[in-house]
Amino acid sequence: MSKAQHEEEEQGEVFLDESDIIDEVDVDEEELPDADDDDTEINEEPDDSIHIFTGHTGELYAVACNPTDPVLVATGGGDDRGFLWKIGHGHTDSVASLAFSNDGQLLSSGGFDGLVKVWDTSGNLKRTLEGPGGGIEWVKWHPKGHLILAGSEDCTVWMWNADNGNCLNVFSGHGASVTCGDFTPDGKTICTGSEDATFRVWNPRSGESIHVVRGHPYHTQGLTCLSISSDSNFAVTGSKDGSFHIVNITTGKVVSSWASQTSSTEGDPESIECASFATNFPWAVSGGMDGNLTIWDVQNSSPRFICNHEEGVTCLAWLGASKFLATGCCDGKVRLWDCLSGECVETFKGHEQPIQSLSVSSNLDFLVSVSMDGSARVFEIRHFH
Numbered sequence: 001m002s003k004a005q006h007e008e009e010e011q012g013e014v015f016l017d018e019s020d021i022i023d024e025v026d027v028d029e030e031e032l033p034d035a036d037d038d039d040t041e042i043n044e045e046p047d048d049s050i051h052i053f054t055g056h057t058g059e060l061y062a063v064a065c066n067p068t069d070p071v072l073v074a075t076g077g078g079d080d081r082g083f084l085w086k087i088g089h090g091h092t093d094s095v096a097s098l099a100f101s102n103d104g105q106l107l108s109s110g111g112f113d114g115l116v117k118v119w120d121t122s123g124n125l126k127r128t129l130e131g132p133g134g135g136i137e138w139v140k141w142h143p144k145g146h147l148i149l150a151g152s153e154d155c156t157v158w159m160w161n162a163d164n165g166n167c168l169n170v171f172s173g174h175g176a177s178v179t180c181g182d183f184t185p186d187g188k189t190i191c192t193g194s195e196d197a198t199f200r201v202w203n204p205r206s207g208e209s210i211h212v213v214r215g216h217p218y219h220t221q222g223l224t225c226l227s228i229s230s231d232s233n234f235a236v237t238g239s240k241d242g243s244f245h246i247v248n249i250t251t252g253k254v255v256s257s258w259a260s261q262t263s264s265t266e267g268d269p270e271s272i273e274c275a276s277f278a279t280n281f282p283w284a285v286s287g288g289m290d291g292n293l294t295i296w297d298v299q300n301s302s303p304r305f306i307c308n309h310e311e312g313v314t315c316l317a318w319l320g321a322s323k324f325l326a327t328g329c330c331d332g333k334v335r336l337w338d339c340l341s342g343e344c345v346e347t348f349k350g351h352e353q354p355i356q357s358l359s360v361s362s363n364l365d366f367l368v369s370v371s372m373d374g375s376a377r378v379f380e381i382r383h384f385h
Helices: 003-010
Strands: 051-053 060-065 072-077 082-086 091-094 106-110 116-120 125-129 136-141 147-152 156-161 167-172 178-183 190-194 199-202 209-213 223-228 234-239 244-248 254-258 272-277 283-288 292-297 302-308 313-318 324-329 334-338 343-348 355-360 366-371 376-380
Touching: 060 366, 072 366, 072 376, 106 136, 116 147, 136 178, 147 178, 156 178, 156 190, 178 223, 190 223, 234 272, 234 283, 244 283, 254 292, 283 313, 292 313, 313 355, 324 355
Parallel strands: 060 355, 223 272, 272 313
Antiparallel strands: 051 376, 060 072, 072 082, 082 091, 106 116, 116 125, 136 147, 147 156, 156 167, 178 190, 190 199, 199 209, 223 234, 234 244, 244 254, 272 283, 283 292, 292 302, 313 324, 324 334, 334 343, 355 366, 366 376
16 A cells, blocks of 8 residues: 555544543443444454554555563664564564564664664664665574674675674675565575566675576566575475466476466466465465465475455464464455465454565464554454463
């Protein structure tokens, strides 16, 4: 949704603050008249969240739960601000935040100004990392240390030591914005995807491009997402062309390909927006603007289930190593899926606009969602381990 559309929707709404409250009245739900009793219609959707954070003044794009503190959350959005806050409490310091280091000690943020900033968990700015000549598309941490990897709109990927701020390498070769990327879980390799419709495998030490995957049978349009298997052997990638591929990272060969299941009214495929491998199961999942979550059987290269949503699927998050997966949707709802049966086991309501990102707390008790409505919401998921 464009900013203009967002502002149009907000026109005409009236916002009250606490000073406008005249009195507070306890209402017994049993005394409320039924909608059938008169012409009154109650259109308000229920809100299933247990905590709402509303410190932002614009659309929210990113959320990250701290990997060691189960109630510490970072959110960032279009208001050029971010917040570090605790579930059940208000915010601490204002920071533009996107990713926690794996030891939970540091937080990194990437900006449209091409800068990456490093913060401690109290919200203090530790250092600013410079170099890229375009906006930062994503930021990732090395799985075992304080190395930061960031992809830029200027076709490059940068790696820094977050403790001293030194640039360790610049990875050049993509022909367009680097839209997705990560270290492999073993920390030995880097994988990136680009708007140029290619996937690259890099040597982190030398900066050399080991493999470039492009052309038939691979994507025909820009990559939107990638995920790497827990054994560091395979990467799954999704694209604007609606296709979904698995690549062997060691050989650079495409081992599985699935074309778009549906097309939009214009006849063009609808974009895949999110993709991921399951940790403990031989599954891969993909979600797209066609409203489908597809659960793939990796061993048989075939779909196990196609799970329908009312609108496009924008993001997803596994609930740890379990069979449960959360999806965020353009209809503002968060759904939990049992990927063993393909059934929707829970639908969380509360957001009024598309969900942009999801993150799960380290103790698997909370799911945090952020939306274009400017709020972050916390849902309880402890029954779905």
